[in-house]
Amino acid sequence: MNDIIDALLLIFFSAWLIATILGQWNAASHRRERFPWVRRYDRFGLIPTWTFFAPRPATTDIHLLYRDKLAVGAMTPWTEAIVVEPRRFLHIVWNPSKRQRKMVSDTVGALFRDLSVYSSGAKRGKRVGPLRIPKDFHTTWPYLILLHYVSSLSRLPGCAATQFALFRSGGDPEEGGAEPQPVFISALHTL
């Protein structure tokens, strides 16, 4: 009986390991997906992605900002919703803020993936740019996560509506780094 259990366990772990190895090709691929079925059938998230920061890592900082429209009609200046904490020596053992940073990074990644899907679905010849929001895009999950967060921030009374934006900063340090540029601006939403 033990031999049968051992054999089944060996098959199970071997299949899992092979699926893990095949799954890395998807994550590492520059062009087309290889073995897409590996992740398609991974309903429980058992296949890890080990290709950290590769092949194309994020080499700029993304900032989540928001501004409000006051009841009198004026707009407030853009304010950073989450300020990236400067690197400290303590981070070697304790760094809770990395969760928020990663959450924003994952959400922004998902937002741009959704945006590219919307863009490819747009009428031929009428490409949708990152600063022009496609119709119904405000109902997508990443958009709602960011909108919900900035809407929930405490603010002074008299704000009628809010909007958020994603700015990209950084770039090649030898070229002095790029000035922050807006890469996405949401619509105005009533508070």
Added chain:
Amino acid sequence: MNRLLDTESSLLLIERIACIGVIVSSIEWWGIAPQLSNKGLFSWDVLKLRRGGILLGPLGRLVDKVFEHPVVLFIPTARLLLASWLVLGVQSAVMRAVMIAALSAMTRLLYVRVPLGHDGSDQMASLILLVSAIGRSIPSPQAKSFAVIFIGLQGCVAYAAAGWAKRSAEGWRSGALLQKILTTSTYGAPVIGRYVGRRAFGLLSKGLLTWQCTFPLVLVLPERLAYLSLACGVVFHVANAALMGLNTFVWSFIATYPAILYTRGVAHELVQALWTRITV
């Protein structure tokens, strides 16, 4: 006998190191607890809209109750208590299996509650706990050994995959991408670019790629070289924690090292047995 530690000792050490990472991670979740409220970045009100599917009826209400703040804090609390207990040492084999399974389930539950915002250290910790729970739960003499070997091989695949994926990008081979990452505020510090030149980044990047791509050789290399490669891993993770803020990677990836050494021992025993069979 080529194994430094026996199966049970290896598994215990793997679990203990991984559990230290779980303790740090759980306290960190408590550190950002307000973000799990309905006004926070990890609000259940909006995270439950994933894939447009909201559970309705009594089950939906129960899930909402469990996942809403402050009840949701039972997840990091349970993880913290279970992991602390496992680090301090639970002697009973049955109790240890139950606790590892419970910790693994709590870790999975955290993924359901917060599907975004996890990193590679969470992936590795989650994998170690699940595999360890399987190894301890199955009543077979080989189950634990298979679990340890699987964790060791996953560790090797993790480093090699990261290395080979980087190798395909020219920016990684030249060091330009390493420089760009380390000079962002998110995963480095802009000040680093002022003190380290591109040539140094190029050398560092080449060294990193060589070490990661050849990492699985640790299973067949002579003992001293194998230890040297693992020591490079410790330096790599500590440097990542200091420069990039990836502190929990230190625990979850170094937790695989006893498994890698165990797997190395098994591989050497197999080769010796095969050699004896051929030569005798």
